[in-house]
Amino acid sequence: MYSEKLRSLPPYLFASIDELKREKLNAGIDLIDLGVGDPDMPTPSNVIDALCEAARDPKNHRYPSYEGMIEFREAIVEWYKRRFGVSLDPEKEAMTLIGSKEGIAHIPFAFLDEGDVALIPDPAYTVYRIGCILAGGRPVEMPLLEENGFKPDLEMIDEKTRKEAKIIFINYPNNPTAATAEKEFYKEVIDFAAENEIIVCNDNAYSEIYYDGQKPPSFLEVKNAKEVGAEFNSLSKIYNMTGWRIGFLVGNEDIIKGLGMVKANIDSGASNAVQIAGIEALRGDQTCVESNRRTYKERRDSLLKGIEYLGLKADKPKATFYVWARVPEEYDSMKFTKLLLDKAGIVVTPGVGFGRYGEGYVRFSLTEKVERIEEGVRRIEALNL
Ligand SMILES: *Cc1c(COP(=O)(O)O)cnc(C)c1O
Secondary structure, eight states: OHHHHHSOOOOOOOOOHHHHHHHHHHHOOOEEEEOOSSSSSOOHHHHHHHHHHHHHHHGGOOOOSSSHEEEEEHHHHHHHHHHHHOOOOOSEEEEEEEHHHHHHHHHHHHHTTTTTTEEEEEEEOTTHHHHHHTTOOOOEEEEEOOOTTTTGGGGGGHHHHHHHEEEEEEEEOTTTTTOOOOOOHHHHHHHHHHHTTTTTEEEOOOOOOTTTTOOOGGGGGGGHHHHHEEEEEEHHHTTOOOGGGEEEEEOOOHHHHHHHHHHHTTTOOOOOOHHHHHHHHSOOOOOOHHHHHHHHHHHHHHHHHHHTTTTTTEOOOOOEEEEEEEOOOOOHHHHHHHHHHHHEEEOOOEGGGGGGGGTTTEEEEEEEEHHHHHHHHHHHHHHHO
C-alpha cells in the first residue's frame, strides 16, 4: 500500500519508548519530560494581542501570498541587520515559511533529482535526512564526532560523493549536540561548497538561545556565504511560538526562488495573522528573549551540576536548550533512556534516534521548570548508577 519511498524511511526508533511512556502515564506516574524540543513557556502577550487583532480583520481571512507578506519579510531583514549585521533584500532574499521544518523538508524537491546526494550531519534533526529521501535523493552522512567538536570533517568526503552532492545541510547551534560554530568553520563550508558547486543550507533555529553573552553568528555573516547558501531560521524557539508555525529562509536569491517554486505548488503560504504576530515579535518588546535565556541558563546549570555529580559526562552548552550527555559505559542510548523512564520517571531522547553516530549519548531538553529538573537529578541519584 505505501510507496517505496515511505517504506524506505528509517525506522521510527521511539515507538517502544512512547509505549513505555504511555504505560507510565496511565499508571499515574509523575513524569519529568526532558524529551521534547518544544519551549514550555508561553508566547509573549504582545504577540498574542497582535495575532488576535489580525485574526478579526477579514482581509486576513483570504489566501495569503506564496512568498509571504512583504511587511513580514521586511521585519526579518531588519532583524537580520540588527542582530547579525547582514544586509538582505526583502523582495528576493527572504521568504516566509510555515515553520522552518516545512522549508527544510521541501527544499530537497527543488534541488535533488533521483539519486542525487545530500550531505547531512549525523546525529541530526531528522528532517534533513527524511526530506531528502522523500524527494528521491540519497542522504550521505557526515559523522559529527566529539573529538571534532561535533563538526563534520569535510576532508573525509570522497571525490565521488563531492561530485554527486547537490546540497549540504549544517545546523549550528546544533540540535542535538548543542555544539556551536565559529565563522572559520562556516568559511570552510563555503569554500568547499563553492569548489564543488554544492548548495549550503544552514539551520540557525537556536541562534538566540545562547549563554554567557556568546552570541552565535549567522552563516550569512561570512564572506561569499550568499553566493552559495541560505539560512533557515524560525520564530519557534526565539519567541516560544512553535504552535503558530512561522519561520523563514534568507540568503541566496536562486535558492529562495527554487524553494518558492516548490511551495507555490504545494501550499498557499503562512497565515497573514500569524505573520502579523511575527512582525510584532520581531519588532516589539524583546524582554522575553532575554528572560528565556536566563531561564534556560538556570536550568542548564542545575542539570549539569546534578548529572556531573552523578558521574555522567556532558559539555556545558554555549547555546540551545539541550544537554548532550554520554551514557555510562555499560549502557547503550536506548537502554539508558528506558532505565531513566522506567526507574526514575524521566523522559530523555536516546542519541541513536538522531542517527547512528548519536549512539552512546542521550539528549536532555531544558523544557521543564528548574524545580522539576532538580527533582529529576534527585531521582537519578537514587538510581545509584
Ligand atoms: C525546533 C527546530 C527547528 C524549528 O522548527 P519550526 O518548524 O520552525 O518550528 C528547526 N531546526 C531544528 C534543528 C530544530 O530543533
